[in-house]
Amino acid sequence: MKITMIGTGYVGLVSGACFSEFGFDVTCVDVDAAKIARLEKGEIPIYEPGLDDLVARGVSAGRLDFTTNLEDSVQNADVVFIAVGTPSRRGDGEADLRYVHAAARQIANAMRPGTVIAIKSTVVVGTCREVQRIVAEERPGVDFSIASNPEFLREGSAVEDFMRPDRVICGVADERGEETMRRLYRPLNLRETPMVITTLENAELAKYAANAFLAMKVTFINEVANLCEAVGGDVQVIASAIGLDKRIGNKFLHAGPGFGGSCFPKDTRAYAATGRKYGRPQQLIEATIEVNESRKIDMAERILSALGPDPAGKTVAVLGIAFKPNTDDVREAPSLVIVQTLEGAGVTVRAHDPEAMGPAKELLPNVTWCDAPYETAEGADALVMLTEWNAFRALDLKRMRGLMRGDALVDLRNVYPAEDARDAGLRYFPLGKAAPSA
Known part of the structure; x- marks a missing residue:
């Protein structure tokens, strides 16, 4: 099974390198030609322990490569991951989905029938359905599947988090999407990693709810710290x-x-x-x-x-x-x-x-x-x-x-x-x- 990862930021690069470590053929795509040139020379644009060795092994084995040519890589892929940025939108704080929507249109015009499009970017509820609509509008009548596969990677331990996750969450809309996601993560079955197969909306919301809860936990103990200072704790x-x-x-x-x-x-x-x-x-x-x-x-x-x-x-x-x-x-x-x-x-x-x-x-x-x-x-x-x-x-x-x-x-x-x-x-x-x- 061939994978195309669109976006070589933190999520895309780590995920792509880890999938190649599983034995899949992975092509990572980015519009930033300078970044791709660095990656082709073995230079890692972010600091993440263990990532440089992982990338080097994948490239050396011929399972991992980098390109700016989205069309060719998508045409040859069974699964296309969208791993582009979703920064905060100015004014209202909502996620800016312009890069996700742009990637969806590009994928639609290059994909072959039967492609599974999986969104790994952190996106708000309803985004997968919107991507599904965009792709269907761009390529009427072409068969494809949509999936949500949120990442739970902590910076500083992202490789370990991918290889030994607490759980894998996959939102799917059809049997092909489910079977594909199960195949992708089958290497983790040896460690009996829990896999949650659910709806697109549940997967999207689970990512935000998890991070919101952890952020609240951090803030809670900081509030406790303030009280401790006042009472001598x-x-x-x-x-x-x-x-x-x-x-x-x-x-x-x-x-x-x-x-x-x-x-x-x-x-x-x-x-x-x-x-x-x-x-x-x-x-x-x-x-x-x-x-x-x-x-x-x-x-x-x-x-x-x-x-x-x-x-x-x-x-x-x-x-x-x-x-x-x-x-x-x-x-x-x-x-x-x-x-x-x-x-x-x-x-x-x-x-x-x-x-x-x-x-x-x-x-x-x-x-x-x-x-x-x-x-x-x-x-x-x-x-x-x-x-x-x-x-x-x-x-x-x-x-x-x-x-x-x-x-x-x-x-x-x-x-x-x-x-x-x-x-x-x-x-x-x-x-x-x-x-x-x-």
């Missing part, structure tokens, strides 16, 4: 205690500066917009969005407070710019709002990130970018832990303090024990714990 103890309840679970219960990235922000907005569109407002998610945005500002204000009554002219060293570790993604990262707010208060920002400095430089042009954590600390009045990369977990805090001008450590990920900071001569400002040390 410890959010890490609370998170551990409630996470042991199997009905709750311990994942996504880590207090931090708010969620960001390519999924949670846009998916919560689209989910909320869908609720409003159908007259069923999703009030919990509306509140989640509002609280998450305000939290980023609150984190910046905490840093400014740690600098004293007159922060203007002072310097802050920021460790971590990516929205999470093991990715170079800075899309809607809390760091962007935090750094810009600090700069707006007259603060100079020095920063380091193991992978995300390249993508961040255009967005944060006034930052002084440093090659290593210790260099970042030089002359700083405050040190801020913003992304919990492994490389930041065992720094020599005494050395850091010796390089700094000031003595504040604002730990927005609770990486370090308070006693380690105090032993290094640092004033420690954690999240969700008792008042910071003097």
